[in-house]
Amino acid sequence: MPIMPWSSALELGIAKIDEQHHWLVDRINDLHDELSKPAPDRKVVGDILESLVDYTMNHFIVEEDVFKRHGYPQTEAHLAEHNAFTSKIIGLLDQFQAGTADVGDEAMALLKNWLTHHIMDVDKAYVPFFKDKGEA
Ligand SMILES: [Fe+2]
């Protein structure tokens, strides 16, 4: 059972962005699947977490590049959300790699809830702007 099933509610109607969001959702589900096993493989968990951090940062750059090129009015607030989440997941990865914290229910809830809220509320808000600027 995926912890975060992909659904049309998560689609913005911008192909390249939807593709990236879908990739992130898939990795969160992969992480959940591995952690649900009787004996999760630490290497697999670390690899998924690392790929999630890398891909998330690249995804944020893709969005922020459009904001900057076209002067998106809500850039500052949007970047604040991206930066706060980036710090959190880097912290999660660092602690996991240092062996000081495991990826548990709390971390999974953070990933799922943050991404759901961010896509459905914060990213969704830029759709008319992106379309207006020919970015969709
Ligand atoms: Fe996004």
Ligand SMILES: [Fe+2]
């Ligand atoms: Fe975003």
